[in-house]
Amino acid sequence: MERITVTLGERSYPITIAAGLFNDPASFLPLKGGDHVMVVTNETLAPLYLHSIHTVLERAGVIVDQVILPDGEQYKSLAVLDQVFTALLKKPHGRDTTLIALGGGVIGDMTGFAAASYQRGVRFIQVPTTLLSQVDSSVGGKTAVNHPLGKNMIGAFYQPASVVIDLDCLKTLPPRELSSGLAEVIKYGIILDGAFFTWLEDHLDELLALDPDALSYCLRRCCELKAAVVAADEFENGQRALLNLGHTYGHAIETHMGYGNWLHGEAVSAGIMMAAHTARRLGQLGMDDIRRVQVLLARAGLPVTGPKEMAPADYLPHMMRDKKVVSGQLRLVLPRSIGQAEVRTGVANDIVLASIADCQA
Amino acid sequence: MERITVTLGERSYPITIAAGLFNDPASFLPLKGGDHVMVVTNETLAPLYLHSIHTVLERAGVIVDQVILPDGEQYKSLAVLDQVFTALLKKPHGRDTTLIALGGGVIGDMTGFAAASYQRGVRFIQVPTTLLSQVDSSVGGKTAVNHPLGKNMIGAFYQPASVVIDLDCLKTLPPRELSSGLAEVIKYGIILDGAFFTWLEDHLDELLALDPDALSYCLRRCCELKAAVVAADEFENGQRALLNLGHTYGHAIETHMGYGNWLHGEAVSAGIMMAAHTARRLGQLGMDDIRRVQVLLARAGLPVTGPKEMAPADYLPHMMRDKKVVSGQLRLVLPRSIGQAEVRTGVANDIVLASIADCQA
Numbered sequence: 001m002e003r004i005t006v007t008l009g010e011r012s013y014p015i016t017i018a019a020g021l022f023n024d025p026a027s028f029l030p031l032k033g034g035d036h037v038m039v040v041t042n043e044t045l046a047p048l049y050l051h052s053i054h055t056v057l058e059r060a061g062v063i064v065d066q067v068i069l070p071d072g073e074q075y076k077s078l079a080v081l082d083q084v085f086t087a088l089l090k091k092p093h094g095r096d097t098t099l100i101a102l103g104g105g106v107i108g109d110m111t112g113f114a115a116a117s118y119q120r121g122v123r124f125i126q127v128p129t130t131l132l133s134q135v136d137s138s139v140g141g142k143t144a145v146n147h148p149l150g151k152n153m154i155g156a157f158y159q160p161a162s163v164v165i166d167l168d169c170l171k172t173l174p175p176r177e178l179s180s181g182l183a184e185v186i187k188y189g190i191i192l193d194g195a196f197f198t199w200l201e202d203h204l205d206e207l208l209a210l211d212p213d214a215l216s217y218c219l220r221r222c223c224e225l226k227a228a229v230v231a232a233d234e235f236e237n238g239q240r241a242l243l244n245l246g247h248t249y250g251h252a253i254e255t256h257m258g259y260g261n262w263l264h265g266e267a268v269s270a271g272i273m274m275a276a277h278t279a280r281r282l283g284q285l286g287m288d289d290i291r292r293v294q295v296l297l298a299r300a301g302l303p304v305t306g307p308k309e310m311a312p313a314d315y316l317p318h319m320m321r322d323k324k325v326v327s328g329q330l331r332l333v334l335p336r337s338i339g340q341a342e343v344r345t346g347v348a349n350d351i352v353l354a355s356i357a358d359c360q361a
Numbered sequence: 362m363e364r365i366t367v368t369l370g371e372r373s374y375p376i377t378i379a380a381g382l383f384n385d386p387a388s389f390l391p392l393k394g395g396d397h398v399m400v401v402t403n404e405t406l407a408p409l410y411l412h413s414i415h416t417v418l419e420r421a422g423v424i425v426d427q428v429i430l431p432d433g434e435q436y437k438s439l440a441v442l443d444q445v446f447t448a449l450l451k452k453p454h455g456r457d458t459t460l461i462a463l464g465g466g467v468i469g470d471m472t473g474f475a476a477a478s479y480q481r482g483v484r485f486i487q488v489p490t491t492l493l494s495q496v497d498s499s500v501g502g503k504t505a506v507n508h509p510l511g512k513n514m515i516g517a518f519y520q521p522a523s524v525v526i527d528l529d530c531l532k533t534l535p536p537r538e539l540s541s542g543l544a545e546v547i548k549y550g551i552i553l554d555g556a557f558f559t560w561l562e563d564h565l566d567e568l569l570a571l572d573p574d575a576l577s578y579c580l581r582r583c584c585e586l587k588a589a590v591v592a593a594d595e596f597e598n599g600q601r602a603l604l605n606l607g608h609t610y611g612h613a614i615e616t617h618m619g620y621g622n623w624l625h626g627e628a629v630s631a632g633i634m635m636a637a638h639t640a641r642r643l644g645q646l647g648m649d650d651i652r653r654v655q656v657l658l659a660r661a662g663l664p665v666t667g668p669k670e671m672a673p674a675d676y677l678p679h680m681m682r683d684k685k686v687v688s689g690q691l692r693l694v695l696p697r698s699i700g701q702a703e704v705r706t707g708v709a710n711d712i713v714l715a716s717i718a719d720c721q722a
Contacts (some may be wrong), residue, residue, distance in 0.1 A: 034688075078439055082508075089510035092682040094689070117478075119684045120505065120516045127420075142483065147456075149450035155481045156517065235482075323480045325455040327395075 002220045006139060007231040011159045015139060015223050017216065021166040022052050030096060030161055033134075034331075036094055040084055040111040041102040042071040045129055048172055049102060064093055069107070070175025073260040076106045076146045078154065084114040098123040098161070104130035104177070105137040105264060109152070112143030126160045129169040131181025132265050135188070135222035138163050141231040146259055150321040151251045157235055165219060170210055179301035180265025181205065183246075185218060186272035187298055188225045188270060191242045194339025196221055201292070204299055225260060227289040241324055242341050245333040246271030249306075249356065252318035258281035269302035270359060277355035278347060279334040281304055289338050305361040316349065363581045367500060368592040371519045376500060376584050378577065382527040383413050388420035389486060391522055392459060394422025397452055401445055401472040403432040403464040406490055409533055410463060414488075426452055430468070437467045437507045437637040439515065445475040449632040459484040459522070465538070466490035466498040466625060470513070470662055473504030474539040477519035487521045490530040492542025496549070496583035497604075499524050507620055511682040512612045518596055526580060531571055536710065538661035541626025543568065544607075546579060547657055548633060549586045555700025557582055562653070565660055567656045602685055603702050606633030606694045610667075610717065613679035618668055630663035631720060638716035639708060642697040650699050673717040 001018040014029075020025040033039065037057065038150045041050055058065050067087035069080055088097065101111030101124060108126050115124035129137035144155025170178065182204075189197030199221075200207075206214035226243070233240040250271030253262050276293055279285035294304050306315075324331040324343070330352070335341045362379040377391075382388040392398065398418065402411055407429045418425050428448035432443055449458065462472030462485060471489050476485035489499035505516025531539065544567075550558030560582075561568075567575035587604070594601040611632030614623050637654055640646035655665050667676075685692040685704070691713070696702045 044456065078443055082439055085508050086510065089508060089514060089682055092510075092686075094685050094686040095684050113478075117474075117515045117517060119514060120503070120518055142481070147446050147450060148451075153450060153480060154446055154478045156478060157481055165635055321450055321453040323456050325453075328455070355683050 001103075002216065004220065004223050004227055006159070006227045007079055008159060008234060013160060013162050015165065015227065016163040016224065017162040017165040017167070017219050019167040021164055021211065022049060022168070023056060027164050028057060028100070031060070031062055031125070032284070033059065034063075036063045036093055036096065037096060037098045037100055038088055039064060039066040039100045039102055039225055040069065040107060040114065041066065042069050042107055043311040044071040045103050049129065049169070053100075053102065056290050062099070065093070067083065069110075073106055073146070073264070074256070074258070075260065076110055078145055081110055081114055081145050082129060084111070085118060088118055095119045095122055095359070100125045100127055102127045102129065103133070104128065105133040108133050108138050109142070109144050109155070112141070113155050116143055116156035117125055121158070122162045128165060130173055130177050131170060132177070132184055134165045134219055135181060136184040136226065138165070138360050139223055139226045141234065150318070151254055152323075153321070156205065160319070167212060167215055167219070170215065175301065176263065178208070182300040183265035183269040183272070183297065183302050185222055186293070186300065187207055187243075187245050187268065190272065190293060190335050190338055191245050191333070191341040192225050192229075192339065193221070194323065196225075197296070197338050203297055204296065208300070235335070241331070241343050242333055243339055245335065246275050248319050248322045248324065248330070248332060249274040249315060250324065252315040253307060255318045256310055256314055262307065266303050269297045269304065270306045272307070273298065273304045273359045274355050275332065277358040278332060278352060281351050281355055282334070282336070282344070282347065284334065284336050289335070293336060305359045306356060308361045312360075314352040316352070319352075363577065365581065365584050365588055367588045369520060369521070369595060374521060374523050376524040376526065377529070378526040378580050378584065378590065380528040381575065382525055383410060383529070384417060386417050387390055388525050389418060389461070392418065392421070392423055392486070394564070395424075397424045397454055397457065398426070398459045399449055400425060400427040400461045400463050401430065401468060401522065402427065403430050403433040403468055404700050406464050410490065410530070410646040414461070414463065426454070426589045427686060430471075433468055434507070434615070434625065435619070437620065438473055438586065439506055442471055442475055442506050445472070446479060449479055453476055454479075456483055458478045459486060461486045461488055462499075463488045463490065465489065466494040469494050469499050469641065470503070470505050470516070473502070473519055473521065474506055474516050477504055477517035482519070484522045489524070489526060491534055492531060492536050493538070493545055495580055496542060496680070497587065499526070500584055500587045502595065510616070511679070512615055512620070513684075514682070528573060528576055531576065537624065539569070539623040543661040544626035544630040544633070544658065544663050546583055547654070547661065548604075548606050548629065549583050551633065551654060551696050551699055552606050552694070553590075553700065554582070554584050554704040555698070557586075558657075560697050562657055565657065569661070588589070602704050603694055605685065606702055607636050609680050609683045609685065609691070609693060610676060612636040612683065613676040614668060614671065616679045617671055619677055625665050630658045630665065631667045633658065634665045634720045635667070635716050636693065638719040639693060639713060640697070643695070643708065645695065645697050647722040650696070653699060656692055665692065666720045667717060668695070669722045672715040673721075676717055677713070680713070
């Protein structure tokens with residue numbers, strides 16, 4: 001079992017990584033007998049995991065309710081969030097309740113925002129079931145829902161009480177979702193850790209085959225990297241923005257194509273290529289590095305070009321709504337090499353457009 | 362001009378109280394030339410104040426947009442909140458924008474929650490235009506929208522950057538709204554300051570006549586009392602709950618009767634009487650004090666009995682969804698004398714029901 005701490009003073013919390021965690025009530029600390037919980041999950045995951053979690057918690061004396069939402073990014077909305085509030089109020093759950101987010105990034109982000117907002121804030125536990133949410137969205141306290149005009153535009157910085165990562169969940173994950181998660185894994189290598197990028201080049205096939213040792217190392221390393229960034233910059237005033245490599249371009253794809261049509265990791269993968277070409281056009285990244293990134297993303301089963309339905313000019317209006325925009329200026333995360341990235345402002349629009357065109361199918 | 366500081370470390374902020382503030386750009390500090398603002402207001406207030414605020418800010422070099430919402434407690438909902446997000450995203454406004462809440466408690470609570478949630482948090486300024494919002498909801502960072510199953514159930518603790526109280530606004534306030542605000546004013550006297558309660562008995566007629574000196578003193582005293590409570594207990598883990606005197610009963614009235622039919626202060630006034638009778642039935646408040654409270658509320662034009670449409674049993678399900686409920690137990694704010702109150706748990710339901718019956722029309 002791996003345990004990593006996200007160090008944030010009195011809001012510090014543990015990330016626990018192992019197989020079989022769902023069968024042990026101790027996994028769900030700080031819950032104790034008598035506590036009231038609401039498990040928030042979706043229609044796909046409920047038949048797979050809800051019964052065992054329900055049973056293990058009830059056996060520990062926890063009072064368990066549940067709300068089952070439709071599955072998909074298109075349901076990460078204020079309207080579906082309201083279903084969670086309605087379920088909580090019908091029982092009713094008090095300010096001393098705990099929400100458990102059992103699912104991928106959509107469930108985690110939405111449940112986290114529900115916890116941040118319900119009665120102005122209740123406790124919640126992240127139980128991420130996809131690779132993408134395990135390595136990225138479940139750690140760090142960014143919660144949100146989408147708006148038709150932009151992704152993750154409505155939300156809060158709100159930290160969980162703990163993160164419980166059961167490796168067994170990945171056995172039921174569709175291959176396309178596994179690839180989507182690998183986009184965020186590869187991203188960590190590019191922005192923060194060149195040695196980890198090399199390790200990924202050497203071990204990608206094992207990850208795709210769900211080798212437990214490779215997975216366990218990969219998850220630990222990603223969570224360590226994320227925890228360190230979050231501890232240093234919880235509210236994204238500085239280096240936390242680096243975690244958004246590929247996301248400014250990728251969010252434009254997700255919003256333009258309609259939520260759920262391109263998976264988040266797929267859009268980020270194409271976006272990483274666009275950011276890499278922007279960096280190349282600014283003279284700060286060589287073609288060798290671009291080729292290594294492109295090969296690794298492609299081996300992971302990810303797109304390295306944008307959707308053919310989108311022209312470069314379609315990206316800009318969405319990109320201008322990015323949360324990193326300050327005084328109407330884009331702020332782009334660009335790699336400097338494999339293992340290092342920076343935030344750049346003042347990149348000319350024609351360079352951005354040309355870099356997107358470099359990645360046209 | 363009165364200036365009071367809410368002391369909350371790096372989130373401290375000023376409350377400025379005077380007549381004519383809307384004509385001076387310096388009132389809206391920390392705004393400066395080049396800043397982007399979104400004024401959120403309603404259909405009633407827009408024709409009264411929007412033009413002058415717009416003009417004064419534009420003259421100071423601020424870029425001003427506006428969104429005008431329907432007027433009324435029934436519109437303090439997630440759906441109407443979404444209109445604010447849409448307006449912000451259409452321009453688009455970035456994370457460096459500032460929202461200005463120009464209105465009463467509904468606009469202030471909703472705009473504050475919009476600011477807390479838009480792009481995970483942007484700056485906002487409270488410009489309360491009703492007595493109720495000036496003495497209570499604009500100070501202290503409680504933001505929220507209502508849910509059909511409970512009032513203020515979805516929100517955040519999120520502090521404004523400043524509070525701007527222009528006394529001139531009260532000249533256009535309907536008398537029923539003025540009375541509604543006086544319920545919260547009288548509440549401060551009961552829970553925290555017996556001398557202020559006596560001052561109110563002596564000066565209520567001047568307040569009803571909008572005497573500037575009386576109003577100015579009254580607003581300052583209420584804001585001082587609120588600022589001290591908030592500074593000591595921002596997140597309502599302790600004494601801040603005292604500010605909810607009458608609210609557990611009152612929220613039940615507002616929710617049951619439909620938002621907007623009973624004004625907030627009207628429901629709180631009846632709720633204060635119910636709390637007073639609960640305290641009397643527990644042997645901790647005398648009939649003399651109850652009569653003083655009843656007379657002052659009635660002189661202020663407020664109801665001292667609940668709606669005739671509600672039986673005592675209608676209150677309890679709503680009261681059990683109160684945010685102060687812990688482990689399924691009601692926590693009631695009860696006066697001990699005029700000038701002192703406490704939070705009580707474990708009050709038997711039949712005493713609560715009998716106290717509500719004491720206040721039946």
